[in-house]
Amino acid sequence: MNKRIHFPLTTAQQRRLLFETWEASGDVEVACRAAHVSRRTFYTWKPRFQKGGYAALDQFPSRAPKRTRRTPEPIAQQVIVLRQEHPEWGKQRLADELAKANGWVPLLSPNTIKRILRDAGLWKTTQTPRKKGA
Numbered sequence: 001m002n003k004r005i006h007f008p009l010t011t012a013q014q015r016r017l018l019f020e021t022w023e024a025s026g027d028v029e030v031a032c033r034a035a036h037v038s039r040r041t042f043y044t045w046k047p048r049f050q051k052g053g054y055a056a057l058d059q060f061p062s063r064a065p066k067r068t069r070r071t072p073e074p075i076a077q078q079v080i081v082l083r084q085e086h087p088e089w090g091k092q093r094l095a096d097e098l099a100k101a102n103g104w105v106p107l108l109s110p111n112t113i114k115r116i117l118r119d120a121g122l123w124k125t126t127q128t129p130r131k132k133g134a
Contacts, residue, residue, distance in 0.1 A: 010037055010045075015057040018042060019049050071116060075107060079116045091117070 010018075014035045022031035022042070032042050048056045075098075082094055089097070091110035098113075101104045109118075117123035 001103075003120075010035075010041060011059050011061070015049075016054060018045070019054070019057065052065055071108065071112060076116050079108070079113055080120050080122065083117055083122050 014037060018031050018035035018037055018041075021034045022028060025031060025038065028039060028042055032039055036072055045057065079094060082097060083118065084088065086093075091113045092115050097111045098108060114123055118125070
């Protein structure tokens with residue numbers, strides 16, 4: 001049977017014990033055995049411990065993206081200006097016009113254009129009629 005094994009995340013107490021044992025003994029294997037963690041866990045936390053000491057072991061690093069992928073402001077402004085000049089154009093036409101101006105290399109997807117226009121208050125969302133019996 002190929003069951004996956006779940007390894008829970010380490011606790012702050014485990015990490016503290018891990019590095020206290022490592023500093024006392026100087027042996028990674030002994031420290032890992034004492035804290036019931038793998039060598040990989042030790043080497044994952046070691047740079048953080050060396051940089052910030054025991055205080056750095058208390059919290060996990062943020063899993064939030066380090067850099068969000070947002071549309072550059074000049075391109076967003078270009079979309080808004082195009083929409084104001086041509087209010088009858090939809091998101092696909094705006095995407096095609098931006099690509100045409102860029103040597104037919106797509107800059108934005110139609111849904112990204114829709115998000116930009118919705119955020120700017122230039123995209124009206126229409127309510128779809130509800131199905132009968134729903």
